[in-house]
Amino acid sequence: MIQPDQNELVPNPYELAGVNYRVMDPGKIEAQGRALRTAKNLERFGFKLIAESIGEPATVIDMGDFHLAFTMEGLGTKNLILDDPNSGFDDEQLYYNIGKSSVAVGANDNICVGAQTFLIGPHWGTGENWFTDKKHQALIDGWGDACDEVGAFYGGGETSMLKGLMYPHASDLSGAFIGIIRPKEQLTLGQKLEAGDHIVLVESSGIHDNGLTLARKVGSMLPDRYHTRLPSGLTYGEALLKPTLLYAGLQKDLFEAGVGIHYMANVTGHGWRKLMRAGQSFTYRMHTIPDVPEEIQLIQETANLTDTDMFETFNNGAGFAFYVSSAQAALVQEIAKKRNFMTWDAGIVEEGPKQVIIEPKGIIFSEDTLQIR
Amino acid sequence: MIQPDQNELVPNPYELAGVNYRVMDPGKIEAQGRALRTAKNLERFGFKLIAESIGEPATVIDMGDFHLAFTMEGLGTKNLILDDPNSGFDDEQLYYNIGKSSVAVGANDNICVGAQTFLIGPHWGTGENWFTDKKHQALIDGWGDACDEVGAFYGGGETSMLKGLMYPHASDLSGAFIGIIRPKEQLTLGQKLEAGDHIVLVESSGIHDNGLTLARKVGSMLPDRYHTRLPSGLTYGEALLKPTLLYAGLQKDLFEAGVGIHYMANVTGHGWRKLMRAGQSFTYRMHTIPDVPEEIQLIQETANLTDTDMFETFNNGAGFAFYVSSAQAALVQEIAKKRNFMTWDAGIVEEGPKQVIIEPKGIIFSEDTLQIR
Numbered sequence: 187m188i189q190p191d192q193n194e195l196v197p198n199p200y201e202l203a204g205v206n207y208r209v210m211d212p213g214k215i216e217a218q219g220r221a222l223r224t225a226k227n228l229e230r231f232g233f234k235l236i237a238e239s240i241g242e243p244a245t246v247i248d249m250g251d252f253h254l255a256f257t258m259e260g261l262g263t264k265n266l267i268l269d270d271p272n273s274g275f276d277d278e279q280l281y282y283n284i285g286k287s288s289v290a291v292g293a294n295d296n297i298c299v300g301a302q303t304f305l306i307g308p309h310w311g312t313g314e315n316w317f318t319d320k321k322h323q324a325l326i327d328g329w330g331d332a333c334d335e336v337g338a339f340y341g342g343g344e345t346s347m348l349k350g351l352m353y354p355h356a357s358d359l360s361g362a363f364i365g366i367i368r369p370k371e372q373l374t375l376g377q378k379l380e381a382g383d384h385i386v387l388v389e390s391s392g393i394h395d396n397g398l399t400l401a402r403k404v405g406s407m408l409p410d411r412y413h414t415r416l417p418s419g420l421t422y423g424e425a426l427l428k429p430t431l432l433y434a435g436l437q438k439d440l441f442e443a444g445v446g447i448h449y450m451a452n453v454t455g456h457g458w459r460k461l462m463r464a465g466q467s468f469t470y471r472m473h474t475i476p477d478v479p480e481e482i483q484l485i486q487e488t489a490n491l492t493d494t495d496m497f498e499t500f501n502n503g504a505g506f507a508f509y510v511s512s513a514q515a516a517l518v519q520e521i522a523k524k525r526n527f528m529t530w531d532a533g534i535v536e537e538g539p540k541q542v543i544i545e546p547k548g549i550i551f552s553e554d555t556l557q558i559r
Numbered sequence: 560m561i562q563p564d565q566n567e568l569v570p571n572p573y574e575l576a577g578v579n580y581r582v583m584d585p586g587k588i589e590a591q592g593r594a595l596r597t598a599k600n601l602e603r604f605g606f607k608l609i610a611e612s613i614g615e616p617a618t619v620i621d622m623g624d625f626h627l628a629f630t631m632e633g634l635g636t637k638n639l640i641l642d643d644p645n646s647g648f649d650d651e652q653l654y655y656n657i658g659k660s661s662v663a664v665g666a667n668d669n670i671c672v673g674a675q676t677f678l679i680g681p682h683w684g685t686g687e688n689w690f691t692d693k694k695h696q697a698l699i700d701g702w703g704d705a706c707d708e709v710g711a712f713y714g715g716g717e718t719s720m721l722k723g724l725m726y727p728h729a730s731d732l733s734g735a736f737i738g739i740i741r742p743k744e745q746l747t748l749g750q751k752l753e754a755g756d757h758i759v760l761v762e763s764s765g766i767h768d769n770g771l772t773l774a775r776k777v778g779s780m781l782p783d784r785y786h787t788r789l790p791s792g793l794t795y796g797e798a799l800l801k802p803t804l805l806y807a808g809l810q811k812d813l814f815e816a817g818v819g820i821h822y823m824a825n826v827t828g829h830g831w832r833k834l835m836r837a838g839q840s841f842t843y844r845m846h847t848i849p850d851v852p853e854e855i856q857l858i859q860e861t862a863n864l865t866d867t868d869m870f871e872t873f874n875n876g877a878g879f880a881f882y883v884s885s886a887q888a889a890l891v892q893e894i895a896k897k898r899n900f901m902t903w904d905a906g907i908v909e910e911g912p913k914q915v916i917i918e919p920k921g922i923i924f925s926e927d928t929l930q931i932r
Contacts, residue, residue: 216696217681220703221713228712231677231739235712245715247678251624258680258717258735266723304604305620307631308590309682311731323589330593339601339608340594342618344631344733349772350639351731356724358684360717362631362735366604399722 238375238465243295243452244365246373253367255301259292260309260360264398267412267426268321269355273405275412275423278321283429284359285328290430291395291454292363293336294506297437298450300374301365306333308343309360313352325359328429336434338363372441376464378448384515385461385470385533387453388522390505392479394430396454397500401426401481404488416480425481431527433506439521440508449509453501459556461507461533461542467553469538473545474530476503493547498555509535611748611838616668616825617738619746626740628674632665633682633733637771640785640799641694642728646778648785648796651694656802657732658701663803664768664827665736666709667879670810671823673747674738679706681716682733686725698732701802709807711736745814749837751821757888758834758843758906761895763878765852767803769827770873774799774854777861789853798854804900806879812894813881822882826874832929834880834906834915840926842911846918847903849876866920871928882908 218240225235232250239246244255265284267273289306296303308329316322333340343361352358367373393401405422408414412423433452440447451460461470478486482500485491496502508518515531522529540553591613598608605623612619617628638657640646662679669676681702706713716734725731740746766774778795781787785796806825813820824833834843851859855873858864869875881891888904895902913926 217699217716217718220699221715224703224706224711224713227707227710228677230710231675233677240715245680247712247714254678256678256680256714256735256737258682258715260682260684260717260719260721262719263721263723270723302604304601304606305627305629307618307629307735309631309633309733309735311633311684311733326590326593330597333597334600337600337603338597339620340597341620341629342594342613342631343590344633345590346633346635346731346733348633348636348729348731350636350643350726350775351729352725353723356721358719358721358724358731360682360684360719362629362680362682364629364737402723 236373236375238377239299241465242375243298244301246299246367253370253373255296255299255365255367257292257296257363258360259295259363260358261288261291261395262398263402264395265357265359266402267405267423269357271355273402273412278319279324280427281321281324282328283427285325286332286429287395288359288361289329289332289336290432292361293338294433294452296363296365297434298374298452299367300372300447301367302438303336303338303363303365303434305341305364306336306338307341307362309362310343311346311348311352311358313349313356314354315347332432335432374447374450376449376466378446379464379466379468379509379535380448381468381535381537382512383448383509383535384512384531385472385535386508386510386515386518387476387504387530387532388433388436388506388508389431389476389528390453390479390501390503391428391431392481393426394454394501394505396457397485400489400499401485404485407488416484418480422481422484431505436522436525436527439525440518443517443521445510445514445517447508447510451507453504453506456556457499457501458497458542458544459551462540462551462553462556467540469536469540470533470542471536471545472533472543474532475544475546476530478502494549497544497547497549498551609746609748611750612672614838615748616671617674619672619740624741626743626746628669628672628738628740630665630669630736631733632668632736633731634661634664634768635771636775637768638730638732639775640778640796642730644728646785651692652697653800654694654697655701656800658698659705659802660768661732661734662702662705662709663805665734666711667806667825669736669738670807671747671825672740673745673820674740675811676709676711676736676738676807678714678737679709679711680714680735682735683716684719684721684725684731686722686729687727688720705805708805747820747823749822749839751819752837752839752841752882752908753821754841754908754910755885756821756882756908757885757904758845758908759881759883759888759891760849760877760903760905761806761809761879761881762849762901763826763852763874763876764801764804765854766799767827767874767878769830770858773862773872774858777858780861789857791853795854795857804878809895809898809900812898813891816890816894818883818887818890820881820883824880826877826879829929830872830874831870831915831917832924835913835924835926835929840913842909842913843906843915844909844918845906845916847905848917848919849903851875867922870917870920870922871924
């Protein structure tokens with residue numbers, strides 16, 4: 187049984203599985219300070235950092251005729267489901283899904299600032315050579331197909347053998363995601379958020395790429411491990427490895443339809459706390475929640491976690507959020523339906539302290555539970 | 560004693576230390592094939608891949624008014640000198656040098672295509688949390704200072720805790736390097752190379768960032784290990800950790816002085832074989848070689864390696880090469896001197912089979928020893 191540590195100010199079951207966001211984040215913030223002092227170097231090019239983008243899912247640089255959006259992101263430990271010799275689950279062809287998810291984890295961030303991603307450069311590292319394996323081919327195919335779906339070029343990347351840094355069986359699948367914001371008015375950093383805006387949640391395909399350390403721990407606790415059968419007929423392992431959905435096409439459709447997108451949130455690490463990512467101080471009141479995907483339900487039951495634990499780490503069925511005026515929420519849902527996305531007109535932006543309220547569960551996440559800016 | 564494996568077609572002592580470029584490279588080439596098929600996605604932006612940049616140190620995209628140059632690169636295993644608990648060498652402040660070298664390894668690649676680097680986004684991964692350590696602060700300072708020296712913005716990156724993927728003590732220090740080629744005529748991909756061109760070598764500060772797996776192995780063989788005193792008074796460990804030199808300022812000075820740079824080579828992995836990196840078929844005849852840095856000499860002596868072994872893996876004192884017309888070689892040297900770089904007007908580009916000839920040592924590296932395109 188996995189339980190939240192009651193001695194912590196903010197119980198976070200994820201930390202029990204080895205990831206401590208609250209220790210890591212101050213380091214990120216420290217790095218951001220040094221980084222900001224180099225922004226003056228952009229002047230020699232006639233470029234300018236959009237300072238408000240610091241802490242957003244993409245760093246934005248004004249290049250004159252357009253903005254450039256830059257995101258660096260990685261899949262984390264998800265691929266250990268296939269790579270860990272102790273996982274008892276091995277289907278190299280599922281590396282195709284891993285490839286797609288590796289692209290999604292960064293592309294879904296990059297588009298949040300209003301960008302169209304045009305360049306995705308892989309950074310792959312591994313502890314031993316597997317660059318001639320069939321799993322490598324599957325990874326390349328999945329990565330390439332996801333780039334096509336996003337509409338981006340799969341650009342010059344780096345594959346590194348990191349013997350002595352990485353475990354022999356392990357791989358780090360990361361990448362750089364570069365987008366263009368054109369016209370510049372599509373820049374979306376939260377400055378357009380208004381009280382009264384609606385929050386339209388878009389379905390996830392499942393766990394996506396966050397909470398995987400915990401998910402793997404649960405995998406080791408189940409009698410049939412990753413082969414545990416779920417109500418849908420999928421095994422637990424297969425369910426965890428469903429490709430992360432890509433929202434780039436939907437974002438593009440919305441812009442092309444003239445929807446005024448006030449903000450976008452990729453529901454990833456920090457779970458539903460990410461819904462208050464914008465710098466502005468608002469209360470995000472969620473009155474509707476999606477059904478929780480079956481593999482996430484199994485994690486909750488097996489690890490005996492509270493709903494609060496779950497919403498603070500997992501997407502719980504909502505992979506992405508569009509914040510739009512109340513008048514346009516229905517249009518967002520209509521356009522999403524054409525792309526076969528389920529959506530929920532699920533919440534309201536309100537004046538008030540910065541927090542996420544999940545009404546159906548009586549959960550409140552206050553501002554201090556999300557230190558990512 | 561470390562000896563080349565005589566059963567291999569092309570002896571490479573580096574492989575004995577765990578890195579097999581010849582096995583890895585076909586995988587890179589395979590990935591390039593899938594990548595190229597996504598280049599059509601750039602059309603929706605009015606952009607175009609410069610296909611000739613595939614296999615060069617940066618991927619180049621024509622964005623209309625200028626070209627964009629993209630490089631993903633990492634430090635590899637150099638930081639294990641400090642991070643490996645078994646190394647017996649521990650000076651956290653030297654993480655400042657590691658930070659500078661981590662930037663140099665990619666920035667020196669990015670500028671090769673004629674770009675000025677404006678954005679450097681870190682991708683740092685580690686097996687355990689050290690993001691609040693003083694070594695983290697030193698790393699940030701070194702990274703930031705190197706970005707200032709290059710004249711680039713230290714942009715939004717990613718710091719990931721990769722427990723289960725990376726060894727607890729290990730860190731992967733990589734980054735994305737994005738440059739602009741403006742005016743577009745400064746695009747430098749080898750198409751300007753001509754028989755009769757001179758090859759001006761620019762000094763390295765020492766081992767830089769290649770051959771480190773072998774260097775660490777030698778460190779474990781020496782009686783005083785990393786504390787072995789070298790003729791200069793530095794210890795072996797300190798010498799290995801001298802910051803890699805940055806050539807961005809020199810490249811910029813040369814362009815501003817109107818030097819017609821025909822090609823640039825960053826002498827990194829594959830050692831002097833990198834001098835024939837350009838796609839064109841020429842013979843590169845080197846008639847002059849720099850003195851070999853003391854720590855590299857010690858590696859050769861301790862591991863009992865031939866000169867051929869050394870030149871095929873190490874920079875041997877030459878960190879970077881500019882290829883210019885014979886008439887401009889002296890000007891390159893003069894401008895480099897103002898930046899306190901030692902240089903050697905060291906070789907000639909000739910018609911003939913693709914190969915590097917190192918005359919003073921009687922070494923010939925044929926085309927098939929460099930499979931990176």
